[in-house]
């Protein structure tokens with residue numbers, strides 16, 4: 001039975017449909033919330049003249065009945081248009097996201113690479129050396145990575161490596177060294193988490209019956225673990241990686257703030273303080289869509305990892 | 316007589332757990348000749364699995380062999396390093412486990428799982444390994460071998476999976492096959508087929524088999540000789556016919572009495588009244604004493620394993636670990652209990 005027959009098109013179609021329905025719910029909910037919040041976008045500390053406010057409201061369609069606003073917003077989203085920013089005249093939410101994402105994706109992708117390329121092997125090495133010093137050391141560092149909040153890692157490393165030692169720039173991404181600290185701060189927690197998860201999942205898998213079969217075949221211990229243990233133990237790791245990827249690619253406000261990176265996380269928080277409603281909605285919807293896409297990818301990865309899994313209506 | 320293929324002497328294995336040390340095997344001796352099928356029988360927890368897995372040091376975490384020798388073909392396996400042992404495992408000695416549902420890797424095609432053991436021990440190409448895997452599939456009579464070889468374990472029934480396990484164990488033409496309850500997880504008709512297959516393969520290929528079971532019916536049908544284990548020790552050992560015709564140990568008699576016709580029944584044993592000892596603190600004397608209908612004061616000291624030289628009642632190659640067989644025991648005592 002090949003992968004295609006285990007993932008019928010009907011299943012995929014159903015999944016995509018479900019995603020669209022969920023997205024519709026997210027859009028409706030954020031839209032409703034934004035309109036339920038007291039005070040409009042132009043109610044600010046400095047009072048605007050009533051006629052200017054009316055003109056602005058007309059420009060953004062806020063004088064229309066709510067259901068109309070909703071339908072036209074929905075129509076826009078369907079065409080991948082998240083509308084204009086309320087705060088910055090002439091700037092679209094699409095371009096805000098694109099601009100923020102350009103920065104966030106760079107650090108985010110590097111952070112994801114660290115999580116996978118360092119977290120997983122660390123867990124494997126720890127499991128292979130269970131109870132010996134490499135295991136103890138790795139798990140000690142990983143506990144720190146989980147316990148210490150990322151902003152503490154960020155500020156301490158910024159102080160030590162950028163300000164005291166001068167090894168890395170304090171902000172900006174102009175120099176390749178500028179990436180080191182933000183990526184480290186972004187990935188520290190998840191790297192540690194994935195290392196621990198890989199280790200525990202691998203050790204658990206190593207207790208299964210077919211591992212004993214592999215040993216009884218005369219395979220060396222390392223081959224037993226890497227060839228027979230690893231693949232099955234990756235299922236929980238892949239499960240967390242989906243949301244982690246979405247999380248890292250949508251940015252961290254705190255880290256972006258500390259390192260002065262104009263990423264999407266920073267845009268999001270700024271749009272909240274600015275009451276930039278369309279930006280808030282747009283980024284929320286973008287994040288939701290992205291998360292759902294990641295979960296779909298995780299489901300497809302399961303298919304590849306475990307040949308017993310098949311989707312659709314097979315008996 | 317030629318040198319035995321395998322000879323275990325005073326094997327002792329324990330499991331160190333959080334809740335104490337389990338003395339799983341307490342001084343087992345075992346001799347196996349080439350081409351012989353030796354049955355290991357006993358209730359759950361009697362030490363059957365630990366005994367035969369200790370031969371290849373295939374113990375789960377916490378398992379330690381504390382003493383003994385396991386001389387296989389002139390080498391003491393228990394003295395070998397892991398690297399040396401891995402050249403014996405799967406090559407000279409094959410293993411079949413109880414549950415074919417969990418003993419195969421679910422993420423690998425069965426073909427690869429067979430080829431893997433060939434590639435590990437033989438200097439052959441992948442192509443040759445595949446050809447040999449198909450040949451093995453035919454040997455264990457899996458239909459449509461050429462196409463089934465690329466399937467995953469979950470695409471086979473339990474009986475077919477056990478055939479796959481046997482094919483893996485036989486891949487390198489071992490001289491010894493350890494089969495730990497190979498049919499317990501299967502239904503009765505499939506059980507029969509697998510046992511017949513094992514016997515037929517022994518006749519054709521001439522390997523010896525250690526067959527673990529708690530079903531005396533399986534022993535009657537398949538084995539040449541049998542060892543009855545209880546509390547990590549050998550209680551009785553005899554040729555199969557002798558064990559059924561002239562059982563000596565009270566535990567063996569209990570097991571036999573528990574099935575209506577030992578040569579036909581497929582039912583598992585247990586109805587010997589009482590329950591097995593806690594192997595964290597086994598009885599200091601005869602382990603069966605708390606359940607034995609014939610227990611005497613002397614049974615609180617451990618009995619020896621007596622042979623035909625000690626008691627005329629024992630048949631050649633029959634041994635029993637029971638005070639009733641002591642030469643000093645009154646001659647009529649055993650008659651009375653028999």
Ligand SMILES: Nc1ncnc2c1ncn2[C@@H]1O[C@H](COP(=O)(O)OP(=O)(O)OP(=O)(O)O)[C@@H](O)[C@H]1O
Nearest residue numbers: 330337339358359360361362363364365366375594
């Ligand atoms: N992994 C383990 N950890 C701790 N104790 C164990 C372990 N494996 C076996 N034991 C103990 O060792 C003793 C012998 O177990 P063994 O598995 O050899 O029994 P068995 O005769 O094969 O029984 P069964 O018919 O249930 O397979 C038992 O008391 C059991 O509890």
Ligand code: SF4
Nearest residue numbers: 601604607614637638
């Ligand atoms: S030694 Fe004693 S207790 Fe043990 S089986 Fe024999 S008679 Fe029973």
Ligand SMILES: [Mg+2]
Nearest residue numbers: 363364365495
């Ligand atoms: Mg067992």
